[in-house]
Amino acid sequence: MAKRTILLVDGSSLAFRSFYSILDLERFKNANGLHTNALFSFNRMLDNVLAQFEPTHVLVAFDKGSKTFRTDKYADYKGGRDKAPGEFKEQMPYFPILLDAYGIRQYSLENYEADDIIGTLAHQAETEDEVIVLSGDKDLTQLADEHVTVYITRKGVSELEAYTPASIQETMGIQPRQIIEMKGLMGDSSDNYPGVTRIGEKTALKLIRSYDSVAELYERIDELKPSKMKENLVNEKDIALMSRDLAEIRQDAPVEISLEETKREEKDVEALVDFYREMNFNSFLENLTQEPGLSLPAVEESADLPEYTLQSVDIIETEMLPEKSSLLIEHLLENYHEGTPIGLAWTDPQAHVVYVADFEGALQQDDFRAWLADETKAKVTKDSKAAEVLVHRFGGELNGVSFDVDIASYLLDTHNSDQLADMLKDASLPAFVQYDDIVYGKGAKQAVPETEVLHEHLKTKAMALDLLEAPQIERLKAVEMEDLYRSIELPLSDVLAQMEMIGIKVDGAILQERNELLLERLAEMEEEIYELAGERFNINSPKQLGVILFEKLDLPVIKKTKTGYSTAAGVLEKLVNAHPIIAKIMDYRQVAKLQSTYLSSLPEYIQADGRIHTRFDQTLTQTGRLSSSDPNLQNIPTRLEEGRKIRQAFIPTEPDWQFFGADYSQIELRVLAHISQDEHMLQAFRDGEDIHETTARRVFNLPEAEVVTKDMRRQAKAVNFGIVYGISDYGLSQNLNIPRKDAKEFIETYFAKFPGVAKYMEEIVALAKEQGYVSTLFQRRRYLPDIKASNFNVRSFAERTAMNSPIQGTAADIIKLAMIRLQEALDEQDLRSRILLQVHDELILEGPAEEMEILSELVPKVMESAADLDVPLLVEYDQGNTWYDI
DNA sequence: CAGGTCACG
């Protein structure tokens, strides 16, 4: 018989470990909302293990129910355990499917645990077999012998530690089988059986080393000197014998499967593909295609899908350009402001044709350009903003966008992916489109496939757009977001496209000059810091800095991170009087940030037109805000003067133009006043009061005549921020640098003084628990799957999010609406002024100096009237020659 | 590629 390598896996233990090894429940969810973290982690571990050991035989054993012969003997066996979370349990039924697809046998046995199945089979192995036992539970190490090696997972399930008789002898000084004896004496807290009072691992080991076993210990109990320990041993003999019995893994369970039957079968690639598609495990899918000899089965096209024909065209005839169409501009660009798309496809949904063409070639044709620009020709798109920018960059204009599946998908659930296959599944359609990562690869391996493959992919994607529009509209209607979609998000996409295309002019020379200056300064600061530290080290490395501060200089440790000492700004602030090096480091950090993130990087984003074209992501944030990237122009420094100067490099397009900035004053607190209907807050805003001052006056119980000091206002301001964020005493105490108890009192006083706000906070959390989501004034939704989580931290986080999201999200809705109306007004009045940037609660425009007066009227008017709240919206504005000046 | 840090609202 050929040598067998037999892998025996403790499925129950490893499934559970896998769950806790990736606790990102949000990210690991498939399109149906099923959590997939345990399955994913288990699968990854399985791949590693199969590759490492190349077993010829594999069996995965599972527990069967919670009733076993052990619970018969001791009712509390494994009692007192927390119930497995629902997020884990829902994944259990899928382990068998995964393992079946892998061609791996599974087994479970009434009244026995997985351990016993493994013990029994390991025992049946022949001497020439190599047996590998894999578990997350150290109890199984008792099975180790000459031909059985036990591997226990570490660090989640990512590492394996081998246990052999030799290694156990070395670390514990006993034989593997004696682990049972040791457990008999010490018990096991996780399996919840007792052991002898006051005997822990150390004592148990000592006794077993001397007496070999529990049985022998009691035979020779007289050899023990009288002691409390001896008394306990004598008194609790029954317990010791029972615990020993519970600890022993059976090697004679009535297992009805033979080792030979665990021979591995071929992977069932089709089943695995189905499984991975269902779970959205794209990386596994991709790996599968790269295994030699395997070809990915085509995604099945369901019978009830319309048949489309693919037509590749060079010369585009007018009859190929329908009244209504789905338009796909395919690109692999990280940043669509540079580079060239790899393809173009559009549909004729009536004729069931997908036309595929070369993007650049098509844009050189007048008929096609006219069709793109014709706003009466409706186009369903995916990421219309990118499409618009790309068409524009290649000499065309895109009008008539009637639908954007990315935006719809995002509104339906902010967690949704941008992959068409996922959207099809969400719409209960067959997911006949391949994932882009699979067709194109990802990272360094990304490449354009051969034409036939590319065209087929473009065809299915374009078809998907045709099919998705109707169901997505239906779903938007069903959740009352069609209005948000049509009145805000879709028109906003066009406004953002214009803003991105216009870009903002930047004087690179100013930045470069300043960059060199700061580089010199940094070098000097480094030397000073080395001097004070007494050695050279990398100041940018929190790890090295931690060693210097908290070991070498022995400064008090204020806070720890997962990996070591925290050296964050808040910590350094507390240490500033403890050592002169601290101030230098704070200074260094500030300058280094400016230098690396802004001064050295921004010039690289200046394109040939002398302008920076950021991208605004409209389908990313969980609250409805925009985000900006490559570069992020929403976090250009302003709070500190030194950083704020960077804004001097942002200049208007023409010498006689100016910037115009307008921002909402306290928009989030105004929204809160409106949503909560707190009478005091409403009154304060209606009376035009300074909200932080009013808050201070109420919280500190100041009579009319008394003045609110700066410090009172500062503290009240922090509380107001905290309220908007979903306050916690700890957070406030950190922010104000006050004891947690004081912060707690602060919050209680606040809620007593603003009972409407307190009521809102309670009600919104209750509502979130009831319906599973919260919404903004404009019906934008954020689902909060964790709102009922059993884990305190996870649940608390969701609760704060429930309080904050309607506020932040409503503010986002309002400014979005303002942007659309403003763009309309600018167009209508034929102004040359234009919107350049949005920074959450402010808009930055540029225009001819002579239009500034008009803007001073128009912009605040449009912004203030964007929403009709029960408090006025107030907009502050300014104009200037650079961004610094507004 | 994750974690720490820090820039913005």
Next chain:
DNA sequence: ACGTACGTGACCTGA
């Protein structure tokens, strides 16, 4: 008792 303020993106370090 738990260990956090809400929402982002970019840079650096060091596995």
